[in-house]
Every structure is written in C-alpha cells, then in structure tokens.
Amino acid sequence: MADNELLRAQSLQKYFYANGKKNEPVKAVDNVSLSIAKGETFGLVGESGSGKTTLGRLLLRLIEPQKGRIVYNGTDITRADMRPMRRKMQIIFQNPSASLDPAMRVKDIIAEGLRCGGRRLGKKETEEAAAELLESVGLVADDMYRYPGEFSGGQQQRIGIARARAADPEFIVCDEPVSALDVSYQSQIVNLLVDLKKERQLTYLFISHDLSVVMHISDRVGVMYMGRLVEVGNREDIVLRTAHPYTAALLSNIPIPDPKLSRARVRVPLDVDSVYNENTEGCRYFSRCPKARPECKQTVPELKEISPGHFCACLFSQN
Ligand SMILES: Nc1ncnc2c1ncn2[C@@H]1O[C@H](COP(=O)(O)OP(=O)(O)O)[C@@H](O)[C@H]1O
Numbered sequence: 001m002a003d004n005e006l007l008r009a010q011s012l013q014k015y016f017y018a019n020g021k022k023n024e025p026v027k028a029v030d031n032v033s034l035s036i037a038k039g040e041t042f043g044l045v046g047e048s049g050s051g052k053t054t055l056g057r058l059l060l061r062l063i064e065p066q067k068g069r070i071v072y073n074g075t076d077i078t079r080a081d082m083r084p085m086r087r088k089m090q091i092i093f094q095n096p097s098a099s100l101d102p103a104m105r106v107k108d109i110i111a112e113g114l115r116c117g118g119r120r121l122g123k124k125e126t127e128e129a130a131a132e133l134l135e136s137v138g139l140v141a142d143d144m145y146r147y148p149g150e151f152s153g154g155q156q157q158r159i160g161i162a163r164a165r166a167a168d169p170e171f172i173v174c175d176e177p178v179s180a181l182d183v184s185y186q187s188q189i190v191n192l193l194v195d196l197k198k199e200r201q202l203t204y205l206f207i208s209h210d211l212s213v214v215m216h217i218s219d220r221v222g223v224m225y226m227g228r229l230v231e232v233g234n235r236e237d238i239v240l241r242t243a244h245p246y247t248a249a250l251l252s253n254i255p256i257p258d259p260k261l262s263r264a265r266v267r268v269p270l271d272v273d274s275v276y277n278e279n280t281e282g283c284r285y286f287s288r289c290p291k292a293r294p295e296c297k298q299t300v301p302e303l304k305e306i307s308p309g310h311f312c313a314c315l316f317s318q319n
Pocket residue numbers: 016017026027028046047048049050051052053054055
C-alpha cells in the first residue's frame with residue numbers, strides 16, 4: 001500500500017467473452033492490484049492489448065469489474081453511485097478527435113466539464129471560465145467559438161485537457177494522451193500535463209505503450225503483460241534493478257539517440273507472434289521468455305515484494 005493512498009485496486013478482473021462462444025475469454029485484466037498515492041504519477045506500460053485501457057476504465061468505473069474492489073480516498077466505490085465522484089475522477093483519451101463532439105463549439109465542450117464539476121454558470125461566467133481554461137492549456141480565448149475540426153491533433157488534445165480540468169478533478173487517467181499525436185507535439189503535451197499536475201496537486205494514472213514516455217513522467221511504474229501486472233516499482237527500481245524479463249525486454253527496445261550505443265546493445269524482440277500464444281496455466285510470458293524454465297509453464301507467478309516497494313511476478317526474478 002502506498003503512503004497517503006488515494007486509490008487502491010484489489011484483485012480486479014475483467015474478462016471479455018467473444019459473442020457467447022465457448023472460447024477462452026480474453027483476460028483483459030486478470031487479478032490486478034495496485035495502490036496510487038496522492039500527488040503521484042503512476043505510469044502504466046505494456047504493449048498494445050495488454051489491458052492498460054481496460055484497467056484505467058475499471059478504476060473510473062466506466063466499465064464494471066467482474067471481481068475485485070476499488071477504494072478511492074478511503075471509500076469503497078466498487079458499487080457506489082459514481083455521479084458524485086465523476087468530477088473528481090477524469091480521463092483524457094488517446095484519440096482527441098474522437099473524444100470531442102465535432103458539432104459542439106469548444107466553449108460548450110468546456111461548459112460540460114464545468115457542469116460536471118458542479119459549476120452552474122451563466123453565459124458570461126462560462127465564457128470567462130472557458131477563456132481562462134483555454135489560456136491555461138496554451139490556447140487563446142477566441143478559440144472557444146471554434147469547432148474541434150478546426151484544430152490540429154495537438155490543439156485538440158489541449159481542448160481535451162481543458163475539459164478535464166474544468167471539472168476540477170483530483171485524479172486523472174491519461175490514456176496514451178500523446179500516442180496519436182505528431183512527435184513534435186508530444187513533449188509539449190506531456191509538459192503541459194506535468195505543469196497542470198504541479199499547479200493543482202493532481203494524481204495521475206499515466207498510460208502508454210512507450211516506456212520512454214512513462215519513464216519521463218512517472219514516479220512509480222507498473223508493467224502490464226497480457227492482463228497482469230508483472231512488475232511495479234519506482235523509476236530507479238525499474239531501470240537499475242529490473243526484475244522481470246519482460247521489463248528487461250521493454251527497456252532493451254527504448255531508442256537510444258547515440259547510434260553506436262544503440263547498435264551495441266542486445267535488443268529483445270517484442271513483436272513476435274507468440275504474444276497470442278498464451279500459456280493459460282502458468283506464466284503468460286513463458287513462450288517468449290528467454291529465462292523460462294519448465295516450472296514456469298505450470299505455476300502462475302504472484303506479484304511479490306522483492307525489496308521495499310518493488311514488486312515482481314516471476315518465479316526467478318532477477319534480483
Ligand atoms: N469491449 C471489448 N470487447 C472485447 N474485447 C475487448 C474489449 N475491450 C478490450 N478488449 C480486449 O481486451 C484486451 C486488452 O485491451 P485494452 O485494455 O484496450 O489494451 P491496451 O489498452 O493495453 O492496448 C485486448 O485483447 C482487447 O482486444
């Protein structure tokens with residue numbers, strides 16, 4: 001449990017069943033527990049399809065877990081009426097153009113956020129608040145009269161951030177907020193999120209398939225593989241005391257700017273077909289793991305604390 005805990009998930013499960021067929025379900029989130037402290041940025045990393053979005057949505061109860069418990073600020077919200085919580089718990093989506101209604105003016109999009117935050121404002125006050133919010137995300141007041149389609153992807157994501165901020169949240173799930181953007185916009189948006197967080201003492205769950213982005217922004221990091229958390233630790237644990245072979249594989253694929261160093265290192269391939277070749281009885285990383293031993297095929301490795309605050313789910317963790 002994190003000190004000063006804001007959010008805790010215990011043994012969350014979400015399986016998706018394909019159209020009533022008897023097939024094995026997709027175990028999108030399988031027995032995941034985590035704890036996020038007030039004011040921290042918890043980074044969630046893993047390849048596409050590993051269950052990051054599903055976990056983020058479960059925490060906000062945008063989808064319902066089949067098993068497990070969610071505790072927010074000391075209150076069990078697993079089955080609670082979420083309406084009073086919506087203001088406090090916001091989400092910023094991966095694809096800004098799809099998450100903004102193209103038929104709404106920016107000021108009405110932001111007004112939705114303000115209403116979510118319980119602020120019932122007249123026309124003039126709404127426009128004043130919208131102007132301030134737009135300026136806080138690096139846009140200009142007059143942008144409120146325009147429609148989302150008139151903006152670039154980076155600007156649309158700024159509008160999405162202004163909408164989330166309008167609700168005056170405490171906790172924001174940032175679900176791959178820069179993945180759909182041009183590289184040249186990515187660091188601007190990440191920096192904007194970092195600044196907003198400092199200013200408002202927010203808490204983030206920051207989701208990305210890109211470990212270098214997660215490392216840049218996060219205090220602690222959780223690595224997901226096929227619906228399970230396989231390693232959790234602070235940034236130093238993850239980089240300097242890497243315990244899970246899958247984390248090591250992710251790290252070996254982070255681009256290094258120096259071409260000599262980059263060529264010299266050993267990269268563990270990530271994008272191989274065996275990702276679909278799931279081992280259902282033991283460790284799900286079995287078929288790809290360079291360190292696998294026969295027992296890994298039979299035993300599901302639990303997420304265990306291997307040093308204070310550093311957790312790993314591997315029978316043969318590397319430290
Ligand atoms: N609504 C859904 N119905 C069926 N399968 C889903 C649904 N949402 C997600 N999945 C499946 O669950 C797995 C995890 O998906 P997701 O949480 O989106 O992963 P990520 O965000 O890490 O890419 C994937 O195999 C995906 O196809």
